[in-house]
Amino acid sequence: MSITLEDYGIMEALGKLGVREINNGTSTGSDWFGEGDLIDSVSPVDKQLIGKVHQTTREDYEKVMEKATDAFKQWRVMPAPQRGEIVRQFGERLRTYKEPLGKLVSYEMGKSLQEGYGEVQEMIDICDFAVGLSRQLHGFTMHSERPGHRMYEQYHPLGVVGIISAFNFPVAVWAWNTALAWVCGDVCVWKPSEKTPLTAVACQHLIAEVLKENNLPEGISCLINGDYKVGEWMTNDKRVPLVSATGSIRMGKIVAQTVAARLGKSLLELGGNNAIIVTPDADIKMTVIGAVFGAVGTCGQRCTSTRRLIVHEDVYDQVKEALTDAYKQLRIGNPLDQNNHVGPLIDTDAVKNYLHAIAKVQEHGGKLLVEGGVLEGEGYESGCYVKPAIAEAENHWDIVQEETFAPILYLMKYSGDLENAIALQNGVVQGLSSAIMTTNLREAERFLSHAGSDCGIANVNIGTSGAEIGGAFGGEKETGGGRESGSDAWKVYMRRQTNTINYTTELPLAQGIKFDL
Numbered sequence: 001m002s003i004t005l006e007d008y009g010i011m012e013a014l015g016k017l018g019v020r021e022i023n024n025g026t027s028t029g030s031d032w033f034g035e036g037d038l039i040d041s042v043s044p045v046d047k048q049l050i051g052k053v054h055q056t057t058r059e060d061y062e063k064v065m066e067k068a069t070d071a072f073k074q075w076r077v078m079p080a081p082q083r084g085e086i087v088r089q090f091g092e093r094l095r096t097y098k099e100p101l102g103k104l105v106s107y108e109m110g111k112s113l114q115e116g117y118g119e120v121q122e123m124i125d126i127c128d129f130a131v132g133l134s135r136q137l138h139g140f141t142m143h144s145e146r147p148g149h150r151m152y153e154q155y156h157p158l159g160v161v162g163i164i165s166a167f168n169f170p171v172a173v174w175a176w177n178t179a180l181a182w183v184c185g186d187v188c189v190w191k192p193s194e195k196t197p198l199t200a201v202a203c204q205h206l207i208a209e210v211l212k213e214n215n216l217p218e219g220i221s222c223l224i225n226g227d228y229k230v231g232e233w234m235t236n237d238k239r240v241p242l243v244s245a246t247g248s249i250r251m252g253k254i255v256a257q258t259v260a261a262r263l264g265k266s267l268l269e270l271g272g273n274n275a276i277i278v279t280p281d282a283d284i285k286m287t288v289i290g291a292v293f294g295a296v297g298t299c300g301q302r303c304t305s306t307r308r309l310i311v312h313e314d315v316y317d318q319v320k321e322a323l324t325d326a327y328k329q330l331r332i333g334n335p336l337d338q339n340n341h342v343g344p345l346i347d348t349d350a351v352k353n354y355l356h357a358i359a360k361v362q363e364h365g366g367k368l369l370v371e372g373g374v375l376e377g378e379g380y381e382s383g384c385y386v387k388p389a390i391a392e393a394e395n396h397w398d399i400v401q402e403e404t405f406a407p408i409l410y411l412m413k414y415s416g417d418l419e420n421a422i423a424l425q426n427g428v429v430q431g432l433s434s435a436i437m438t439t440n441l442r443e444a445e446r447f448l449s450h451a452g453s454d455c456g457i458a459n460v461n462i463g464t465s466g467a468e469i470g471g472a473f474g475g476e477k478e479t480g481g482g483r484e485s486g487s488d489a490w491k492v493y494m495r496r497q498t499n500t501i502n503y504t505t506e507l508p509l510a511q512g513i514k515f516d517l
C-alpha cells in the first residue's frame with residue numbers, strides 16, 4: 001500500500017486490530033462468516049482504499065439471529081456483576097488498543113487524531129460506568145395497601161438489542177449502547193455505517209477475544225454489515241425487542257414506524273440543530289473557543305455540532321470580529337497530522353450538501369462572513385476538504401431549519417430580552433443540544449428553567465458538543481426522544497416487572513373489592 005498508510009502507522013494499526021485487506025463483515029463473537037458482496041472502505045483523508053468488508057446476506061443474518069438468541073439464554077442468567085466483569089475486561093482491552101483504534105477511527109472517518117483518541121476514551125469511560133452499574137440495576141419497593149403483602153419491582157434483560165450506528169461516531173455510540181446492554185443481560189447485534197465498516201470489524205475482534213478467553217457463547221456480540229436493507233431486517237424482526245438507531249431524522253422516522261408497527265421499542269438519537277445563545281454578559285473569549293470547537297470539531301459532523309449562534313445586538317459586532325479572527329487560524333488538512341484542527345468531510349456527497357447549503361444561504365441573501373469553498377491542490381486530492389464557513393442568516397430560512405452535516409455556522413442577532421433568544425433557539429424541529437454563554441446567574445437559570453431551552457441537553461458556559469458519558473444523552477422533538485449513555489438510560493435496555501407477594505393465609509383484593517365464595 002502507499003506511503004501515507006505507512007507514514008501514519010495505519011498499516012501497523014490495522015495489523016494490531018486484526019483488520020485485513022478483505023474482511024468478513026458478519027460475526028458472532030469470534031466466528032466470522034459470509035461471502036456477500038464487498039463494501040469498500042475508502043479513507044476521506046486521501047481516497048486510499050483501506051480494506052474491504054463482505055456484506056451480510058439474508059442467510060448470514062439468520063445464522064446471527066440464531067446464535068444471538070441462543071447466547072441470550074446463557075448470558076441472561078449470569079449474575080449482572082459477572083457480566084460487568086466482562087465489560088471491565090473489554091474496557092481494559094480498549095485501553096491497550098486506544099492508540100491503533102483511535103488512529104483507525106481518524107483515518108477511516110476523517111476526524112482529527114485527538115478526536116479519534118477521544119472517541120475511544122469515551123468507549124473506555126462508558127465501560128467503567130457500566131461496570132459500576134452492573135451492581136446497581138435496582139428497582140423500587142413500595143408499601144402494599146393490603147396487609148401481609150410486599151410489592152417491589154425488578155428489571156430483567158430484554159433480549160437481542162439491535163444497534164444501528166452512524167459514520168460520525170463509528171465506535172463510541174456502539175459502545176454506549178452495548179456496554180449498558182451487556183451488563184443488563186442483553187446480547188447485541190450491531191450494524192455500523194457502511195461508510196466505516198473497518199472500525200467495526202476491529203471492535204468486534206477486540207470483544208471476541210474477551211468473550212473467548214472467558215468461554216462465553218458466540219452471539220453475545222454480533223456484527224452485521226451492509227446498507228439500510230440490512231438494517232431493515234432488524235427493524236422488522238420480532239426477535240429484536242429493542243432497536244437503537246443513530247442517524248438522520250428521515251431514517252429515524254422510518255425505523256420508529258417499522259418498529260412501532262410490531263410494537264417493539266426503539267431508542268432514537270437523530271439530528272440536532274444546536275444553538276449557542278450569547279448574551280450581553282457573556283465572556284467573549286470563552287464564547288469563541290466554545291463556538292469554534294462546536295462548529296468545526298469533527299468537521300461539523302457531530303449531531304451536537306454548533307450550527308447557530310444567537311448573539312445579542314450589544315455584543316454582536318464584537319463576537320463577529322473575534323470569530324472571524326479565530327477562523328483565520330484554523331488549519332485544515334490531514335487529520336492524522338496533529339497540527340491540523342479540521343479534517344475532511346466523510347465523502348464527496350457530503351461536500352455537495354455543504355455547497356448546496358452555502359448556495360441556499362446566498363439565495364436567501366445571507367452574507368458570508370467567512371467564505372467557504374472546497375480546498376484543492378496538494379494534500380486535498382480526496383476532494384473532501386472544505387473551508388469552515390460563517391454566514392449571517394435568519395432562523396426561519398429553510399436551510400437554517402435543516403441540519404447540514406458540515407462546518408457552516410449561522411450567525412443571527414437578537415435584541416431585547418433573553419426570551420427572544422430562547423424563542424429562536426427553540427424555533428427549530430430538532431431538540432438535541434443547546435447552550436448559553438453568560439456570567440449572569442438570572443439569565444443562566446432562566447435558560448435552564450421550564451420556560452427555557454426545550455432540548456435534551458442544555459449547557460451554561462460550555463459549547464453544545466462534547467457531552468460526558470455520565471449524563472443521559474439524547475434530545476427531544478424530531479431528535480427522537482431517546483436517551484443513551486449515563487444516568488438511568490440503562491432502563492430502556494431492560495423490561496420492568498412489578499411483583500406483589502402475599503405472605504398471609506387470606507386473599508384480600510385491592511381497592512377493597514369483596515368477592516366471597
Ligand code: UN1
Nearest residue numbers: 169302303304465466467
Ligand atoms: C454524535 O454526534 O452522534 O457530545 C454523538 C458529543 C459526543 C457524542 C456525539 N460526546 O459531542
